[in-house]
Amino acid sequence: MTVAALILFGFLHIEQLPPNQSTPADSMNADDITGLHPTVEKNMNELVEKTSDIGISIIITDDYRSKEEQDKLYAQGRTTEGQIVTQVQGGESMHNYGLAIDFALEPEPGNVIWDMEYDGNKNGESDWMEVVEIAKELGFEWGGDWPGFKDYPHLEMHID
Numbered sequence: 001m002t003v004a005a006l007i008l009f010g011f012l013h014i015e016q017l018p019p020n021q022s023t024p025a026d027s028m029n030a031d032d033i034t035g036l037h038p039t040v041e042k043n044m045n046e047l048v049e050k051t052s053d054i055g056i057s058i059i060i061t062d063d064y065r066s067k068e069e070q071d072k073l074y075a076q077g078r079t080t081e082g083q084i085v086t087q088v089q090g091g092e093s094m095h096n097y098g099l100a101i102d103f104a105l106e107p108e109p110g111n112v113i114w115d116m117e118y119d120g121n122k123n124g125e126s127d128w129m130e131v132v133e134i135a136k137e138l139g140f141e142w143g144g145d146w147p148g149f150k151d152y153p154h155l156e157m158h159i160d
């Protein structure tokens with residue numbers, strides 16, 4: 001990736017402040033969901049711990065998003081100002097069901113990067129891909145594996 005592409009990539013994926021971290025009860029009805037699914041939250045916390053164990057600091061840039069927030073995000077770059085940051089409307093994103101998170105690397109506090117080639121723990125492997133590998137072991141599906149539109153910071157879980 002070129003530097004320009006990386007800057008653009010990072011810019012495109014700055015979404016919004018993380019919403020509240022409260023977990024839904026045991027309902028899977030989207031309208032009742034107000035936060036991350038407990039299993040997703042548990043695996044998210046494990047991802048942060050396991051990556052930290054190998055010298056990679058990550059930040060969760062986005063988790064649960066309400067339908068209203070999703071619609072607002074969808075409007076951005078279409079009917080409101082800014083860059084297009086999402087392809088889906090309210091109710092269509094796994095973020096609306098508390099089943100998805102987005103991550104980025106944070107090598108130093110406050111320095112958030114979306115550099116997929118960065119090797120901060122100097123083990124010869126891309127930190128980004130090391131995070132993805134651990135996430136997959138925890139049961140996450142990675143947006144970078146999607147055909148067509150790829151969402152590299154995105155991780156989601158499929159829970160019945």
Ligand SMILES: [Zn+2]
Nearest residue numbers: 100101102154
């Ligand atoms: Zn996402």
